[in-house]
Structures are given as C-alpha cells and as structure tokens.
Amino acid sequence: MAITTETIPGYVAGTWTIDPVHSELTFSVRHLAISKVKGSFGTFDVTLTTGESIVDSTVEASIDIASISTGNADRDGHLHSDDFFNTEAHPKAVFKSSSITEKGDDLIIDGELTLKGTTEPVQLKAEFGGIVTDGYGQTKAGFSAKGKIDRTKFGVSFNAPLDNGGLTLGNEISLDFEIQLVLQK
Numbered sequence: 001m002a003i004t005t006e007t008i009p010g011y012v013a014g015t016w017t018i019d020p021v022h023s024e025l026t027f028s029v030r031h032l033a034i035s036k037v038k039g040s041f042g043t044f045d046v047t048l049t050t051g052e053s054i055v056d057s058t059v060e061a062s063i064d065i066a067s068i069s070t071g072n073a074d075r076d077g078h079l080h081s082d083d084f085f086n087t088e089a090h091p092k093a094v095f096k097s098s099s100i101t102e103k104g105d106d107l108i109i110d111g112e113l114t115l116k117g118t119t120e121p122v123q124l125k126a127e128f129g130g131i132v133t134d135g136y137g138q139t140k141a142g143f144s145a146k147g148k149i150d151r152t153k154f155g156v157s158f159n160a161p162l163d164n165g166g167l168t169l170g171n172e173i174s175l176d177f178e179i180q181l182v183l184q185k
Contacts, residue, residue: 002102003054003128010131016048016141016181023179025063029151030170039070048141048181054128059097059109066091083158090116109145115154122147124177139183147175 005011025044028036043064050057066087068079080087097111107126112119129142151157152171160168
C-alpha cells in the first residue's frame with residue numbers, strides 16, 4: 001500500500017524531527033572472523049520532510065561520532081583516533097537522501113553518507129511502523145531501517161593481522177536504526 005496523505009491515517013506533509021528518547025542507532029562489525037562487536041551512537045539527529053506521498057520526501061541525518069559507545073572505554077578511545085574516525089577533525093557523519101521508493105512493504109532510501117571527509121552512496125531498507133498521537137498530543141511516526149557500508153571506502157581502514165592469516169576486523173558495517181519522529185507544528 002502506498003504511503004500517502006490519502007491512504008495512511010495521520011500521515012501529513014510536513015517536517016518531522018527525532019524523538020531522541022525513543023530512537024537508537026546501532027552498528028555491528030565482524031571481529032576476529034568469528035563473532036560481531038556491537039555498538040551505538042548516543043547523539044544523532046534525523047529530520048524527515050514528507051510530501052503528499054512518502055516517495056516525495058527527504059531524510060537528513062547527522063551523527064555525533066564522538067558519542068560512539070561499544071561498552072569498552074579503551075576500544076571507544078581507539079575509535080576516536082585517526083586509526084578509525086579521527087573525531088577531532090571529523091566530528092560528524094551526515095546522510096542526505098536522494099530518493100525514496102516503495103518496494104512491497106519496504107521503503108528503499110538512497111542517499112549519500114559523508115564520513116571522515118569522504119562521501120559515498122548508501123542505500124537503506126526501511127519499514128514504516130505507523131503514526132499515532134501520544135499521551136502528550138504529539139503526532140509521532142515510527143520507522144526501522146537497516147543498511148551496510150564498507151568502512152574502508154570512508155578511510156576507516158585500520159586492521160591488524162591474526163596469527164592464522166585472517167584480519168581482526170571485517171570491512172562491512174551493519175547499521176540498524178529504530179526511529180521515532182515528531183511532527184512539528
């Protein structure tokens with residue numbers, strides 16, 4: 001079913017901003033080729049500007065890279081260094097959509113991600129959760145999204161060889177978003 005002002009109750013053209021208390025951005029990367037290490041970004045912003053149909057909409061997101069957390073202070077410190085994100089020189093990652101299309105029940109969001117001074121195309125697969133009015137009278141929309149990026153394309157290429165010939169880290173990063181947005185009046 002198309003997501004439009006006519007087909008989805010509560011859907012309106014307008015500007016929707018992040019509800020940070022009910023949103024999260026997590027990631028995972030293969031570690032030692034046997035398991036995955038997970039982490040999150042604690043500070044990020046998302047703005048969805050909707051048109052009459054969801055395909056006429058745009059998404060912009062900004063991630064505070066210094067807010068990265070993997071549950072290990074030493075590892076987090078290393079991620080801030082030039083080996084990884086160089087958060088002092090590149091404090092933010094920015095995503096801007098170029099198109100949104102509907103494919104079955106999914107939304108395909110194409111755009112560009114700028115990370116560590118490099119811009120690359122990224123595709124996210126999203127699911128629309130619905131629209132409700134909360135107990136405070138705010139109109140909220142929910143989305144889940146997933147995507148994958150190759151960290152080395154963004155200059156995040158640190159790695160270390162293992163004794164068995166493999167590498168410490170995989171290149172593919174899986175991204176997961178659980179987002180609630182609030183309609184701005």
